[in-house]
Amino acid sequence: MIKIAPSILSADFTKLGEEISDVMACGADYIHFDVMDGMFVQNISFGLPVLASVRRSTDAFIDVHLMIEKPLRYVKRFCDTGADLVNCHVEADSTEKILEALSIIRACGKKTGITLSPGTNADAVLPFIKHVDLILVMTVYPGLGGQTLIGSQLDVVKKVRQIIDAHNSGCELEVDGGITLETAPAAITAGANVLVSGSTVFHAKDRKGIIASLRSTGAQGG
């Protein structure tokens, strides 16, 4: 089953609670929460106080994507503040420190994820594969919504799908960046089962229709 995870980076922050209720009522599966620190990526987005408010406003599954340097410093606080799953970029620290971060997330009773930026090989997931519930492959350079999907990242998605199937069949495979009705089928054919979508969902007039179409377009593509 294909899951849709709207990224609130493209929501109207003046009415964030309503925006989240609306996309959940329109059939979304996860809420994708993009944290940027101005170091790992150039932009700064939002962090713990916003997560606390979002957590109070919804029971939805919150998928936190940490685009921050040395995530080990913060994973416990994101878990304690209400994340259901915390994603750490493999580029953001040494393998040992990322493994330590994943073990803290697990010890908090939350789901674990790792993320690959463009330019990182699919094989980079190997040290983590037994320790993660989800692998996120970026289909744009992290740091900004509304970009165009980088087609060559779908080869990384395919390779990660093969690695998951060979090692860890329960792991989800998420894609993030530039997912539209046009690009979703190829992402699903490549092996993704969770589609993050910021601008496509939040800027749509008919969010219910778009979420349903992303799923069914994907099904035809798969």
Ligand code: DX5
């Ligand atoms: C980019 C973020 C994405 C972004 C996706 O750094 O990780 O989650 O919000 O936005 P769209 O779907 O508009 O490309």
Ligand code: ZN
């Ligand atoms: Zn994201």
